Amino acid sequence: MSEKFLTRMGDGERVRMDADEIRNDIREGTADAAKRGGIPELTKKEQERMFEIITDPSRIVSVKPGEEVIVTDDGHTMSFYSGQDGGGVGTPLSRMQAVLTYERACGADTTSMGHSDYSYKPVKPIINFEANDYYNISMSTTAPFFYGAQPNMGLYFQPDGPCPNAAELLPLGKIDEARKTQEDAAEHLTKDLVFVARKLADVGLEGLNFDTSGSAGDADFLAALRAVEQLKAAIPDLPILMGGAGEFIIGMHGEVTYKGKRLAGMYTHDQARIVEEAGADIFGMAVNTVTNKSVQWNLSRATTFLKATTRSCSIPVHANVGMGVCGIPMMEQPPIDSVTRVSKTLVEIGSADGL
Numbered sequence: 001m002s003e004k005f006l007t008r009m010g011d012g013e014r015v016r017m018d019a020d021e022i023r024n025d026i027r028e029g030t031a032d033a034a035k036r037g038g039i040p041e042l043t044k045k046e047q048e049r050m051f052e053i054i055t056d057p058s059r060i061v062s063v064k065p066g067e068e069v070i071v072t073d074d075g076h077t078m079s080f081y082s083g084q085d086g087g088g089v090g091t092p093l094s095r096m097q098a099v100l101t102y103e104r105a106c107g108a109d110t111t112s113m114g115h116s117d118y119s120y121k122p123v124k125p126i127i128n129f130e131a132n133d134y135y136n137i138s139m140s141t142t143a144p145f146f147y148g149a150q151p152n153m154g155l156y157f158q159p160d161g162p163c164p165n166a167a168e169l170l171p172l173g174k175i176d177e178a179r180k181t182q183e184d185a186a187e188h189l190t191k192d193l194v195f196v197a198r199k200l201a202d203v204g205l206e207g208l209n210f211d212t213s214g215s216a217g218d219a220d221f222l223a224a225l226r227a228v229e230q231l232k233a234a235i236p237d238l239p240i241l242m243g244g245a246g247e248f249i250i251g252m253h254g255e256v257t258y259k260g261k262r263l264a265g266m267y268t269h270d271q272a273r274i275v276e277e278a279g280a281d282i283f284g285m286a287v288n289t290v291t292n293k294s295v296q297w298n299l300s301r302a303t304t305f306l307k308a309t310t311r312s313c314s315i316p317v318h319a320n321v322g323m324g325v326c327g328i329p330m331m332e333q334p335p336i337d338s339v340t341r342v343s344k345t346l347v348e349i350g351s352a353d354g355l
Helices: 019-037 044-054 095-104 121-138 166-172 177-203 218-233 268-278 294-311 336-348
Strands: 005-007 012-019 111-113 145-149 210-214 240-244 280-284 317-318
Touching: 005 019, 005 218, 005 294, 005 336, 012 019, 019 044, 019 294, 044 336, 095 111, 095 121, 095 280, 111 121, 111 280, 121 145, 121 177, 166 317, 177 210, 218 240, 218 268, 240 268, 268 280, 268 294, 280 294, 294 317, 294 336
Parallel strands: 111 145, 145 210, 210 240, 240 280, 280 317
Antiparallel strands: 005 012
């Protein structure tokens, strides 16, 4: 009887699979990414190394000393005081206490804060309060301290925002109207991103995170690119991390371009190039986890995209290893066995500059 290894599915379910099943998943995952992205598959040696990491009998695995990478985060300190439905543990901490705990007790490489909604639009009317909090906390921190949120262009559509809802216009066949309202929403979004960032820069902003750019499609990604370009022209020393929302940019508009390049359908290696061209300092790569596939299938796929992405640009690439991306199971509190295997693989095989 063949030996069975403990592994997980993309939804976190623990399963046992034999060596042939795991190797098949790794082969199929890298083949899927290579076909979709038009990029090379992982080599046989890399696939076998991934198999060794997945089947390591230890509960937790890690890289060798000296091979560690920087860890950035998107509002991780909120996990201390937010509820379980948001991946938090609900401890009675203020934002400052949470940031300092993360920095000093957990030894964080970088820290961050953001609005509880984690979108930039709600920050605009309360920017003076956010700037005050950021300033006070930054006076007590040592590690680089980012402010982060999602561009989240969806908030600019009715009933939450000023623009007609593109998702309602598209099913009616009103394609031109849907494209026009996305372009208008993108203009509003770019202005707000720049406004919030400049106000925070006035109080000594150490780093800015545009997290999950493109969640509302290609016009959303375009707005973030334009904001990066404008901010870098005005504040060239401001570090900016721009992260994607998935392995390819959804073409909700389909025709918007940045510097002559159409954004719809761009996979991570193309996203990295255009983000670098806009002036961002770090690209946060995201590859969505398929919940009915195994962790090794998802990880093989993500690593294939990452390997191509790190070779496509000269800025650092940080692989997103949050809930449901880059091989991590789709769970509010992902299991440590999967998180460490994913992290080790992305660094050793995918050449991630950070996580």
